Amino acid sequence: MESNLVVQANELVLATYTMTTKEKQLLLSCIGRIDSRPDAGTITKQTKFTVTVEEVAKIFYNDSTKKNAFRDLEQASKRLFDRDVMIALDNDKKLHTRFVSGVLYDPNGDQITLTFAEDILPYLTQLKANFTKYKLMEISELSSIHSIRLYELIICWIGQYQYSKTMDLDDFRYIMGVAGKYKQFGQLRERVIETAIQEVNESTNYKVSVEYHKRGKGKAFKELTLKFHKKTLDKLTSEDGTLSQATIQSIVDNVQFMNDYNNHPSLSNDGKMNNDMFKREMINIIQREPESFNKPNKALESYLPKIKY
Numbered sequence: 575m576e577s578n579l580v581v582q583a584n585e586l587v588l589a590t591y592t593m594t595t596k597e598k599q600l601l602l603s604c605i606g607r608i609d610s611r612p613d614a615g616t617i618t619k620q621t622k623f624t625v626t627v628e629e630v631a632k633i634f635y636n637d638s639t640k641k642n643a644f645r646d647l648e649q650a651s652k653r654l655f656d657r658d659v660m661i662a663l664d665n666d667k668k669l670h671t672r673f674v675s676g677v678l679y680d681p682n683g684d685q686i687t688l689t690f691a692e693d694i695l696p697y698l699t700q701l702k703a704n705f706t707k708y709k710l711m712e713i714s715e716l717s718s719i720h721s722i723r724l725y726e727l728i729i730c731w732i733g734q735y736q737y738s739k740t741m742d743l744d745d746f747r748y749i750m751g752v753a754g755k756y757k758q759f760g761q762l763r764e765r766v767i768e769t770a771i772q773e774v775n776e777s778t779n780y781k782v783s784v785e786y787h788k789r790g791k792g793k794a795f796k797e798l799t800l801k802f803h804k805k806t807l808d809k810l811t812s813e814d815g816t817l818s819q820a821t822i823q824s825i826v827d828n829v830q831f832m833n834d835y836n837n838h839p840s841l842s843n844d845g846k847m848n849n850d851m852f853k854r855e856m857i858n859i860i861q862r863e864p865e866s867f868n869k870p871n872k873a874l875e876s877y878l879p880k881i882k883y
Contacts, residue, residue: 578606581707583697587730591659591673592751595719596650599634600625601673602722604688606710610701617699619675619692627684633714644684651677651686661697669693706730715777723750724770728780728802735858737817738801740787746798759786759795767798781805783816806864809875821878822860826853828877834869 580602593601604623609615631643655677661669676689690698706729716722727749731739743762747753756762763786771782782802789796803817810825812818825831836846838859845855860867860874867874 578603578710579610579707580606580710581608581610581698581701581705582726583701584704584706584730584734585661585663586659586694586697587706587726588749589659589661590748590751590753591657593657593719594650594653595717595722596646597654597657598719598722599630600647600650600654600686601688602710602713603630603633604690605698608698610699610705610707612700612702614699617690617695619689619695622678622687622689624685624687627686633710644681647686648679648681651679654688659694706733712778716773718769718773720750720752720766720770721773721777724782725774725778725780728774728782728800732802732862735862737803737861738799740797740799742797743795779805781808781815783814803861804864807861807874817861819857822857823853824879825860825874825877826856831856831877834872835867838866840866 582605603625607623607625608617627643627647630647631640635643654674655672657674658670658672661671663669671693672691673694674688675691678687680687706726708726708729713722713725716725727739731737741749743759744753746767747756747762750766752762752766756765767784771784774780774782780802781804782800784801785799786795787797787799788794801816803811807817810818810821812821832849832852835841835856836852838856840859840863841852841855844851846852864874
């Protein structure tokens with residue numbers, strides 16, 4: 575199950591809801607059972623998804639905590655039924671619905687079965703575009719619900735070719751499911767933002783940094799800017815640890831780089847035929863999938879201008 579893909583429409587990733595870490599782990603484990611491809615079989619409100627305590631324990635628990643998996647999932651399954659979610663729609667409309675319509679906990683079989691709510695299914699099935707996906711194992715080391723939410727947001731934004739995000743702090747509270755909580759900036763920074771960033775940096779393949787911005791008469795912090803990149807790009811970062819766009823531009827401008835990667839599988843036909851299109855597309859490809867540039871002795875930094883001493 576650790577290799578299962580968790581696939582969600584971006585609208586669901588950007589939705590707001592409150593949930594504990596154990597509930598989120600259970601929910602994602604069941605979402606990972608769904609084949610979300612457009613040509614997959616039909617999933618209805620009667621379709622059930624079952625995960626065993628053993629499967630979940632293998633991913634999210636270690637030897638010393640496995641004994642708690644049975645108890646944790648029993649509690650999580652009972653709470654998950656009461657959780658709702660608010661999804662932003664076009665024309666300022668909002669959909670208020672639940673994640674699941676039924677939860678069956680089987681203590682004899684040590685397993686939990688979920689039935690997803692009818693209104694949530696369009697955000698999990700038959701997805702053609704504008705979705706976020708990652709392997710379940712990628713969030714196995716994240717112990718905070720805020721860390722998991724931040725990780726999903728990063729994957730979503732990078733999929734939209736965004737490598738930094740500036741948000742009003744109230745909007746950030748909303749999207750992280752803590753609207754009305756942590757009204758003091760210090761509390762929000764310490765208990766949500768910094769905790770989530772530290773865990774993502776320590777336990778995933780991404781590196782995140784944050785800047786806070788003041789605004790208004792009181793000069794209080796009102797906005798934040800998150801910057802993020804894959805750790806495999808660390809050699810292309812600036813002194814402040816953030817990804818250098820000028821460095822990436824130098825790489826795609828290199829004629830040898832173009833010769834070596836003009837048949838990259840993620841390039842469009844136009845990108846393979848037009849130099850300007852090649853450069854525009856490659857800037858995004860480098861940031862989304864740097865691990866795909868794996869030709870022998872052709873590391874990305876090898877295309878940077880040589881420093882003269």
